[in-house]
Amino acid sequence: MEVSAAVNKVDEKNEHGNGVNQVATTELEDVGTTIEPFTNAVAGGEDANGEETKKKKNKKKKKKKANNIKSIVTFYPDEIYPEGEWMNYDQDFNLKRTTDEEGRYLSRDMENQTHWNEVRKGAEIHRRVRKNVQNKLKPGMTLTEIADIIENATRKFTGAEDLNSMENPKSQGIGFPTGLSINHIAAHFTPNAGDKTVLKHEDVMKVDFGVQVNGNIIDSAWTVSFDDKYDNLITAVREATYTGIKEAGIDVRLTDIGEAIQEVMESYEVELNGETFQVKPCRNLCGHNIGPYRIHGGKSVPIVKNGDNTKMEEGEHFAIETFGSTGRGYVVTDGECSHYARTPNVTTMPSLSSAKKLLKTIDDKFGTLPFCRRYLDRLGEEKYLFALNQLVRQGIVQDYPPLVDIEGSYTAQFEHTILLHPHKKEVVSKGPDY
Ligand code: HZT
Ligand code: MN
Ligand code: MN
Numbered sequence: 001m002e003v004s005a006a007v008n009k010v011d012e013k014n015e016h017g018n019g020v021n022q023v024a025t026t027e028l029e030d031v032g033t034t035i036e037p038f039t040n041a042v043a044g045g046e047d048a049n050g051e052e053t054k055k056k057k058n059k060k061k062k063k064k065k066a067n068n069i070k071s072i073v074t075f076y077p078d079e080i081y082p083e084g085e086w087m088n089y090d091q092d093f094n095l096k097r098t099t100d101e102e103g104r105y106l107s108r109d110m111e112n113q114t115h116w117n118e119v120r121k122g123a124e125i126h127r128r129v130r131k132n133v134q135n136k137l138k139p140g141m142t143l144t145e146i147a148d149i150i151e152n153a154t155r156k157f158t159g160a161e162d163l164n165s166m167e168n169p170k171s172q173g174i175g176f177p178t179g180l181s182i183n184h185i186a187a188h189f190t191p192n193a194g195d196k197t198v199l200k201h202e203d204v205m206k207v208d209f210g211v212q213v214n215g216n217i218i219d220s221a222w223t224v225s226f227d228d229k230y231d232n233l234i235t236a237v238r239e240a241t242y243t244g245i246k247e248a249g250i251d252v253r254l255t256d257i258g259e260a261i262q263e264v265m266e267s268y269e270v271e272l273n274g275e276t277f278q279v280k281p282c283r284n285l286c287g288h289n290i291g292p293y294r295i296h297g298g299k300s301v302p303i304v305k306n307g308d309n310t311k312m313e314e315g316e317h318f319a320i321e322t323f324g325s326t327g328r329g330y331v332v333t334d335g336e337c338s339h340y341a342r343t344p345n346v347t348t349m350p351s352l353s354s355a356k357k358l359l360k361t362i363d364d365k366f367g368t369l370p371f372c373r374r375y376l377d378r379l380g381e382e383k384y385l386f387a388l389n390q391l392v393r394q395g396i397v398q399d400y401p402p403l404v405d406i407e408g409s410y411t412a413q414f415e416h417t418i419l420l421h422p423h424k425k426e427v428v429s430k431g432p433d434y
Contacts, residue, residue, distance in 0.1 A: 069132065071159045072125050081120035084419075084428035089249040097250065097423050105422030112315070115216065119317070119419060119428055122175070122211040122218040125157040127431040129209070130222070134433065137224055139201040143191045146199065147178045147374070150209050158211065163379065169365050175210025175217040176295055177339050177372035181402065182206075186282055186323050186331050186411040189402040190338045192373045201226045204233070206413040212369060215293035219319040220429040221415040229272060233412050236268030236279040237324040238434060241414035244287065244301065244320040245427055250420055254310050257320075258286075258302030265303070265324050272326065272410070280329030282405065287321045290417065293368045294344060316420045327409025339400035340388065341370040348396055354387040359396065370400065 073079065089097050097105060109116075133149050151174055155161045160173030181189040182203045191197060199205060208221030223234050243264040247257045261281065268279040287301030299310060303322045312318065323331075342362055350356050361381060362371065376384055391397035405411050414434060419426040 069128075069153050069156045072121060072128070072157045073159070076121075076124075079117070079121075081117055081124050083120060084123055084426045085430040086424050086426055087245070088424055090246065091249050091252060093251060094249045109421050109423065116419065116421075116426075118213040119216045119218065119417075122172075122213045122216055123220075123417065123428040125154065125211045125213075126209070126218045126220055126429055127433075128157060129153040129211070130207070130220075130431070130433065133207070137199070139199055139203075139226055141199050142195075143180045143182075143189075143197045143199065144195060146180055146207075147190055150178045150207075154209070154211055158213070163365050170215070170293070170367050170369070172213045173211075174369075174375075175212035175219065176341075176370035177209075177375070179208035179221065179339075180205060181208070181411075181413075184327060184405045184407055184409045184411060185335075185402050186285060186325070186405060186413065187403045188339050188400045189335070190372050190374070192336060192338050193377050204230050204410045204412060206411070208413065208415065210295070210370075212293075215367075215369075216317075217290050217293075217295060217369075218417050218429050219290060219295065219321075219415060220417055221321060221413050222434045223412040223414065230270070230410060230412070232268050232270040233279055233324060233326065233410060236265050236270075237322055237412040238414045239268075240265040240281070240303070240322040240324060241320060241416065244303070244322055245416060245418060245425075248301075248312060248318060248320060248418060248420070248425060250314045250422075251311050254299065254301055254308045254312070255306050258308075259305035261302075261322050262304045265322065268324075270326055270410075277326040279324040279326070282323035282325050282329055282331050282411065284330055285321075285323045285403065287319050287415070290317045290319055295341065295370055312420060314420055314422055318418050318420070319415055320418055321413060321415030323411055323413045325405045325409055325411045327405035327411070329405070331403040331405055333401040334404045335402045337399045337401040338372045338374075339370055340372070340392070340397050341400070342366065342368050343395060343398050344368045346396055348394055350387075350391060350394055350396060352387060352390050354384070355390045355394075358384050358387040359391060362391075362397065 129150055132153050136149060154174050158172040160166060163169040177190045179187055179190060181187050182205050187206065187208065205224045206221055207224060211218045223237065225234060240261045244257055244261045247260045265279050265281045270277045270279060281303040283304045286303055289297035289299040291297035301318060301320060302308060350359055361379060365379060392399045416427050417429045419428055
């Protein structure tokens with residue numbers, strides 16, 4: 001399947017027919033792709049059995065779902081996963097990488113084939129999970145239901161359904177908690193137990209979830225809305241992210257990527273209830289490199305010109321993400337925390353015995369991967385909040401509270417994971433949807 005053709009088809013028809021604005025045209029240069037993500041359709045075609053009883057229909061639907069969400073290995077028995085979208089490096093100083101010396105670079109790249117294949121496996125799972133949830137998202141659903149759909153599908157595809165009974169619970173599964181951040185909340189909201197938040201027709205929701213295979217994390221996100229008044233906001237951010245991906249390359253300065261993103265983002269306006277807003281980048285949010293079992297590897301990719309002369313390097317793995325806002329374009333932390341991760345390289349032992357016990361669960365089940373309170377709940381942990389807060393106070397665990405712009409504003413996000421191969425870059429999480 002050719003990605004650009006698939007995207008155009010999706011754009012014309014809004015194939016899910018649910019009025020969900022989560023797909024549109026792409027300006028990503030089409031340099032050819034080998035993605036075949038939906039040869040084994042995830043959600044299944046609609047059954048044409050309108051005459052059948054409701055009972056029978058439900059039965060049939062259930063069975064179909066069970067057939068399509070199972071270990072990804074079933075669909076790839078040889079364990080070779082499809083490549084993402086290849087893009088040439090388009091900076092002048094990168095041009096020779098795609099031409100003269102391609103052979104030499106390729107042989108160097110060969111040594112990492114298992115690693116790239118693991119990343120591609122995670123990306124294929126990401127595409128299938130999001131295709132599945134995109135078919136189901138409707139106003140009226142609770143955020144807990146949505147998170148469960150995404151996380152249960154990720155568990156099934158990766159084969160990580162029960163961490164307690166897995167030989168190596170950290171080998172593959174959820175990469176980080178499912179972000180379901182609505183309106184002025186830009187990032188890092190996921191429901192805690194008892195959360196009753198319902199997705200509304202007028203909402204703008206960022207869906208940001210992660211898949212990991214042997215610690216190789218796929219981090220990718222898109223924005224959902226049901227009202228076309230947000231189209232310009234969403235398009236601005238999608239195009240800004242694509243610009244970031246185009247600008248990325250070996251030896252490219254991070255500030256230059258931010259500058260290009262900012263220029264594209266700010267070229268859009270949104271009109272909401274008679275008021276016009278220039279889309280602003282959330283200037284204190286950024287993309288990041290990703291390391292094994294580390295969602296952020298230490299480099300930040302700005303979404304405004306920030307003067308950071310640090311360069312991207314060969315072999316690096318980046319999450320390119322941008323956030324646009326009708327508000328201040330600046331986020332602060334607010335509200336109850338749900339996301340946490342063990343701080344890497346911190347060996348401090350907690351004094352409290354309950355904190356020690358909780359830390360052992362975290363080390364055994366998540367290592368340095370981010371987790372949320374719901375994941376502790378399902379492992380059977382109870383009344384752990386005091387211990388968890390203790391770990392945070394001692395710097396053993398980092399908390400990631402929700403990041404919000406001003407009340408009443410709307411924020412959007414798009415994100416892809418890319419690999420900087422010696423000769424070309426690979427937009428590994430690219431799909432026909434975004
Ligand atoms: C932290 C905790 C998580 C990383 C970016 C992000 C969602 O804002 C350096 C740059 C998941 C991810 C992260 F549970 N963050 N990507 N997708 N959030 S970040 C960050 O903390 S650190 C950006
Ligand atoms: Mn993300
Ligand atoms: Mn990210």
